[in-house]
Amino acid sequence: MSHLSTSDEGADRGERTERHWATAAVMILALMVVVATFAALYHGAMPQSRVETADPRTLHLGGEFIESNLGSALEPDGAVIVRFIGQQYSFTPSCILVPTDTPITFRTTSADVVHGFLIDGTNINLMLVPGYVSSLGARFETPSERLMPCHEFCSVGHEGMWGRIKIIDKAAFSRMAAERRRLSCVD
Amino acid sequence: MINSDPATGEVSTQQEAEVNAILRSGARGAVVLAGIATAIVVAIWFAFYLLVFVPRVIPP
Amino acid sequence: MWTSRRLVLAHLWFAFGSFGAALPLGEWQMFIRSPLHAWISDPEWYYRSVTAHGTTMAYVFPTLVAMGFGYFVTEHALQRPMVGLRWAWAGLALVAVGTVMAIVPVALGLASVLYTFYPPLIGNPFYYIGVVLVVVGSWVWVALMSINMYRWKRDNPGAPVPFPMFATVAGSYLWAWTAVGAALELLFQIIPVALGWRSTIDAGLARVFFSWTLHAIVYFWLMPAYIAYYTIVPRAIGGRLFSDTMGRIAFILFLVVAMPIGIHHAFEDPQIGSGFKYLHSVFTALVALPTVLTVFTICASVEIAGRLRGGKGVLGWLAALPWRNPIMLGAALSFVMLGFGGAGGLINMSYQLNATVHNTQWITGHFHLIFAGAIVIMYFVIAYDIWPHLTGRALDSFDLMRAQLWTWFLGMIVLTFPWHWVGILGMPRRMAFYDYTDPAIAAQAASVTMSVVGGAILVLSGVLFLVVLARGQTAPRTEPATYRFSVAVRPPRTLPAALNGFGLWLGLMVGLTIVNYGFPIAHSLVTPGTAVPAVKVGERW
Numbered sequence: 172m173s174h175l176s177t178s179d180e181g182a183d184r185g186e187r188t189e190r191h192w193a194t195a196a197v198m199i200l201a202l203m204v205v206v207a208t209f210a211a212l213y214h215g216a217m218p219q220s221r222v223e224t225a226d227p228r229t230l231h232l233g234g235e236f237i238e239s240n241l242g243s244a245l246e247p248d249g250a251v252i253v254r255f256i257g258q259q260y261s262f263t264p265s266c267i268l269v270p271t272d273t274p275i276t277f278r279t280t281s282a283d284v285v286h287g288f289l290i291d292g293t294n295i296n297l298m299l300v301p302g303y304v305s306s307l308g309a310r311f312e313t314p315s316e317r318l319m320p321c322h323e324f325c326s327v328g329h330e331g332m333w334g335r336i337k338i339i340d341k342a343a344f345s346r347m348a349a350e351r352r353r354l355s356c357v358d
Numbered sequence: 359m360i361n362s363d364p365a366t367g368e369v370s371t372q373q374e375a376e377v378n379a380i381l382r383s384g385a386r387g388a389v390v391l392a393g394i395a396t397a398i399v400v401a402i403w404f405a406f407y408l409l410v411f412v413p414r415v416i417p418p
Numbered sequence: 419m420w421t422s423r424r425l426v427l428a429h430l431w432f433a434f435g436s437f438g439a440a441l442p443l444g445e446w447q448m449f450i451r452s453p454l455h456a457w458i459s460d461p462e463w464y465y466r467s468v469t470a471h472g473t474t475m476a477y478v479f480p481t482l483v484a485m486g487f488g489y490f491v492t493e494h495a496l497q498r499p500m501v502g503l504r505w506a507w508a509g510l511a512l513v514a515v516g517t518v519m520a521i522v523p524v525a526l527g528l529a530s531v532l533y534t535f536y537p538p539l540i541g542n543p544f545y546y547i548g549v550v551l552v553v554v555g556s557w558v559w560v561a562l563m564s565i566n567m568y569r570w571k572r573d574n575p576g577a578p579v580p581f582p583m584f585a586t587v588a589g590s591y592l593w594a595w596t597a598v599g600a601a602l603e604l605l606f607q608i609i610p611v612a613l614g615w616r617s618t619i620d621a622g623l624a625r626v627f628f629s630w631t632l633h634a635i636v637y638f639w640l641m642p643a644y645i646a647y648y649t650i651v652p653r654a655i656g657g658r659l660f661s662d663t664m665g666r667i668a669f670i671l672f673l674v675v676a677m678p679i680g681i682h683h684a685f686e687d688p689q690i691g692s693g694f695k696y697l698h699s700v701f702t703a704l705v706a707l708p709t710v711l712t713v714f715t716i717c718a719s720v721e722i723a724g725r726l727r728g729g730k731g732v733l734g735w736l737a738a739l740p741w742r743n744p745i746m747l748g749a750a751l752s753f754v755m756l757g758f759g760g761a762g763g764l765i766n767m768s769y770q771l772n773a774t775v776h777n778t779q780w781i782t783g784h785f786h787l788i789f790a791g792a793i794v795i796m797y798f799v800i801a802y803d804i805w806p807h808l809t810g811r812a813l814d815s816f817d818l819m820r821a822q823l824w825t826w827f828l829g830m831i832v833l834t835f836p837w838h839w840v841g842i843l844g845m846p847r848r849m850a851f852y853d854y855t856d857p858a859i860a861a862q863a864a865s866v867t868m869s870v871v872g873g874a875i876l877v878l879s880g881v882l883f884l885v886v887l888a889r890g891q892t893a894p895r896t897e898p899a900t901y902r903f904s905v906a907v908r909p910p911r912t913l914p915a916a917l918n919g920f921g922l923w924l925g926l927m928v929g930l931t932i933v934n935y936g937f938p939i940a941h942s943l944v945t946p947g948t949a950v951p952a953v954k955v956g957e958r959w
Contacts, residue, residue, distance in 0.1 A: 181381030182908040188385050189664050189714065192392070196710040199400060200703045206407065207699065207768035214415045214770065218685065218692045224947050259953075280688075284953050285536045285621060287686065287777050291844040291858065293417040296773040298686045300622045301538060301950040305688035312416050318858050322777035322846035324532050326539055326955055327462045330849035359901060360803050362656045362723075362740035373726070377658055380725045381907060385660065387725075388718035390732050395713060395757050402761035403768070410842060411771050 223304040225280045230256060235304075236280060242353030243268050245345065250274045254353075257286035257299040257321065260328030264355035267319065267336045270344030275309045287323035290336055298323065311338045420807075421499045422489045425506055427808045429486025430801060432514065433479050434884065440474035441880045443467045445873040448833075452870045453854045453863040464850035465530040470521065472533030475790075477552055478517050480639040483797050484593070485509070485559040487642045488586045490804055492563065494901045495582040495649075496570045502562045509558030512551050520548025528956035532848070534632070535608065537624045540952045543612035546604050553597050563590040571919070578913045581662055582649040582903050588669040589641030591920060592634055595927060596677050599630025611952045618949035622689030623942035629680035630935060637676035637705075639789055643796035644668070647716045647749060650803055652904035654745035657723025662906035664715050666917045668708040674926045675705045678934035685772045689948070690938050695769065697934060702767035709760060713753070720749075722907070744819040748799035751827040752792045759788030762838065780841020787834040790876075795826050798883055805890050806898045813890040818882060825879035833872030836865035 230236040236256050242264050243253045251273050256263050258281065269275050279288075281299040289296040290309075297305045321332035337356040347354055447467050450458050458464060492500045500506070522544065523529040529541030567579060567587045579587075603624050610616045652659045659665065681698035684690055721735055729735025740746050762784040765771050775781060805813045840862045845852070854863040916922055942948060 179908075181378045184384055185381050185660060185718070185907060186663070188389065188718075189661055189711075192389065192714045193664075193707075193711055196396075196707055196714075199396065200706055200710070203400075203403060203764060203768060204700055204703045206404075207771065208696075210407065210411065210768075211696070211770045214412070218695055219688065220692045222689055222691055222941065222945065224945060226947055227950050283951075284539050285625075289777065289844060289846065290417075292414060294411065294414045294770070294773045296686050296776045298684075298688065300625065300688055302620060302948040303622050303688040305686075310416060313418065315417075317417075318844070320844075320846040320849075322848075324465070324534075324536070324539075324848040326953070327465060327530070327850075329465075330461055330851040359807070359899065360654050360743060360745050362654065362743045362746070363727075376726055377722060377907060380722055385714075385718040385721060387721040387732055387735055388660070388714055391721075391736075392714040392717045395753075396710065399757055399761045399764065402758070403764050406765050406774075407768075407771060411774050414774060 219306040223306070224302055225304045227280070227282045227301040230280065230282055235278070238263070240353065242355040243344075244353055245348035250276065251344075252276050252278060254278050256280055256282050257288070257332075258282035259284065259325055260321075260332040262288070262319070262321070262332070262334035264357045265334050266356035266358070267334065268344070268347075268354045268356040269311060269336065269338050270341040271311050271314060271338055272341045273310070273344075275311070277307045277309060278304060279306075280304045284325045285323050286321045286325050286332070288319050288334065289322055291318040291320075293317070296322075314338050314340055420493055421503055422493050422506070423808055425503065425510070426486045426490045426804075429482045429489070429510060430808070432510075433482035433486065434801070434887065436474050436482070436517070437479045438880060438884050440471045440479065442877055443471040444475075445870075445877050447471065448866075448870050448873045451850055451852060452866045454867060454870060457851055461850035462527060462530060465532065465848075466524060466527050468848065469530050469532050470524050473520060473524065473549070474517075476533050476635070477549055478513070480793075480797075481552065481556050482513065483800075484589065484638065484642050485513075485556060487645070487800055487804075488559060488563055488590065490808075491582045491586045491645070492566045495580040495586075495903060496566065498570070500562070501566050501569055505558055506562055509555040509562075512555030512558065516548045516551025516553075516555060518548070519551060520545050523548075523956075526956075530955055534628065536621070536628075537608055537611070537619045538621050538950050538952045540608065540612050540619075540954050541956055543609055546609050546612055550601065550604055550609070553601060557594055557597070560590040560594040563587050576912060578910045579918055580903070581659075581665055581906070582645060584666060584918070585641070585645045585648065585669045587920065588673045588923075589638060589645070591924060591927075592641070592673050592676055593638040595931070596631050596634035596638065599627045599632075599680070603627035618951055620942060620948045621950055622687065622948055623939065625684055625687060626681070626689065626935070626938050626942060629683045630677070630931075631680070632683050633680040633702075634677040636785070636789060637672050640793050641672075642800060643752065643793045644712060646796050646800050646803075647712060647752075648719075649903040650800065651716065651745055651749045652719040652723065653902055654743060654803065655720065655723040655740050656726060657719055657721075657904075659904045659906040660715050660718035660722065662908065662910055663917065664711055666913075668711050668715070670917075670923050671708040671711075672705070673920070673923050674930065675701060675708075677927060678930040679705060681934075681938065682767050682772065685769065686776050689942055694934070694938050699767055699769040701930075701934065706760070706764060706767075709756070713756075716749075716753075719904070742816070742820070744802050744816060744823060745799050747820055748795055748802075748823045751823060752795045752799075755787055755791035755795070755827065755830060759784060759792050763788060775841050777847050778841035779845045779847060780838050782847055783834045783837030783841055786837065787830060791827070791830040791834065795823060795830075798823065798826065801883075801887065804901070805887065806896060807901050809890055810895055810898070811890055811893040812896045813886065813893065815886050815889055818886050818889075822879050822882035822886060825875055825882065829872050829875030829879055831872070832875060833869050836868040836872075840865045
């Protein structure tokens with residue numbers, strides 16, 4: 172290695188520039204964290220704060236996820252809770268019905284392996300881990316029909332696991348909810 | 359090794375003087391280049407936030 | 419003096435050989451699920467291929483590159499024969515045995531669980547045991563890096579550890595610690611179930627353990643590339659390293675902060691509360707810092723070379739750079755991919771923004787751009803630089819090298835940019851088939867087809883790379899000059915202990931892990947009723 176080294180003045184200048192750059196870098200990253208935090212709070216789609224469990228072996232026997240309780244439920248306060256489960260290789264119900272202009276909570280779990288879903292064209296995205304209940308709030312404003320694929324590898328049938336979600340007008344939903352406890356668009 | 363000139367094994371006094379001169383005038387090229395690159399990266403982030411994420415918060 | 423020549427060569431041939439085998443599998447996968455191919459009839463083939471491709475490219479290939487390059491640095495940076503040569507060969511043997519043990523069940527269709535092996539899907543136990551052996555073999559390397567550095571320090575009291583070795587040891591410690599997560603998952607959860615000793619497994623806890631490994635493993639992969647940025651590129655282009663100190667700080671930051679941020683891979687998971695998810699998001703922003711520092715330091719180092727070559731003006735020195743030098747070309751192409759890949763990574767880390775793209779093809783596009791692109795192109799550059807020193811023969815197909823680097827870059831852009839786009843369009847991951855006739859999906863067809871073209875270019879580039887190396891085996895013998903690393907603008911004469919050793923930083927790394935992971939792990943362990951039945955894959959047990 173050389174005994175010579177650059178004069179202190181040049182190297183010091185270099186070190187000052189590096190420090191300024193580092194400071195600028197920290198500020199830019201901090202800005203991103205602030206904006207991301209703002210996005211979380213203002214846009215309000217926070218992930219669940221608590222961890223809840225559910226036994227995949229007994230989902231169909233008792234508790235929140237028995238078959239007669241799956242589907243969309245209109246709550247007394249006007250909100251809607253959508254309960255569904257995922258298993259190899261479909262969601263139940265495979266077509267989810269929700270109203271516009273209403274606070275919606277998805278509550279879901281897996282009956283076997285890890286699944287996940289997203290709703291096309293939205294930021295709604297959730298994992299289904301057997302043993303745990305996943306919960307997410309959402310809201311829709313215009314009627315539409317969207318794809319809801321399983322997006323986590325769940326073994327060889329994964330590519331066939333596509334659900335659907337149908338968003339209908341709030342009034343139409345209310346009328347249907349007066350007739351039936353739990354709604355879906357499975358026909 | 360793949361070396362471009364000056365492929366000197368030992369650092370010469372003359373090169374030291376040149377490196378000194380370069381450093382004394384600051385790393386302005388690097389600041390501009392790295393600055394532009396970082397700005398592009400940050401712009402991509404904001405573009406995603408504003409053009410992809412935000413419109414889907416309440417889906418159209 | 420140079421005793422590990424054949425050891426390094428063995429590691430790198432094994433690495434690049436496995437890379438060469440796994441690469442066409444990836445392109446086949448891309449093709450088979452594209453509009454260019456009809457329904458595959460048995461989707462299990464696809465998932466088998468994904469498991470083989472991922473396991474090789476994630477656990478075998480980069481590990482061997484890091485190990486081989488690490489042994490190279492040990493002898494050439496410390497300028498003395500390495501200690502523990504026989505242990506090193508034993509470590510390589512473990513990696514080899516583990517690789518074969520893992521790949522055989524995968525090839526037989528008994529372990530199509532993907533390299534992320536998310537339980538309760540469970541495959542053949544030999545797949546997992548094979549992966550464990552690969553990791554254990556690499557831990558032998560970690561121990562040797564550490565032993566060699568500390569012996570040198572003992573024999574050179576007060577002297578600064580040569581920067582290439584300092585960075586290599588930092589990377590090895592990072593790997594050892596981050597591998598613990600997957601090791602815990604494999605040893606205490608998955609393998610007992612795979613062997614039939616238990617029939618249930620906590621899938622959520624397994625995902626937390628895996629997330630421990632899953633982020634920092636990519637920094638382990640990144641280490642050889644960044645070491646090359648700092649210690650090879652400035653020398654190769656006739657410049658100087660702008661700051662030795664900033665380089666050390668960057669690697670220290672990676673060591674401390676790369677690991678305890680893995681939960682950003684689990685933002686949408688139910689077994690972790692929002693508080694810890696947010697914490698990991700903030701810490702992930704911190705790990706972006708050493709990359710931003712590196713970008714500046716390397717640009718400044720390259721600027722010195724440009725101005726020494728007569729370049730003038732604020733950016734005019736760029737034209738004066740030795741662009742015909744494959745190392746210059748490779749590093750520049752790497753930086754372009756690093757920029758775009760890094761932007762995607764920053765988006766993924768940003769908590770709620772992650773939900774827009776989680777488990778879409780954006781994610782797969784992202785990690786191919788940043789790892790297969792920015793990092794692996796530097797693996798090629800390292801190989802081109804050190805190969806004559808390993809073989810004692812010239813490697814001078816510079817035209818081919820440049821063509822290979824350009825095709826890797828262009829192929830990667832054509833592969834991954836449309837890949838990010840279909841992710842934004844909502845295309846889910848890890849499916850063997852997509853019905854492009856469905857109007858809701860039809861828009862994705864063109865982009866997927868473009869990615870197939872990109873992948874084909876990459877296969878060509880991979881072949882070119884192996885051709886360059888193979889030619890090197892039969893080239894005329896040379897006596898390469900003594901290998902050198904880059905020289906810093908102000909080479910340190912003494913260093914504070916904090917920049918010359920790792921005690922403080924290892925303590926911080928462990929402490930941060932406890933803070934960031936302690937509660938989520940403990941919570942899953944104490945919460946009752948989270949163990950679920952295993953679901954076994956594969957035809958014969």
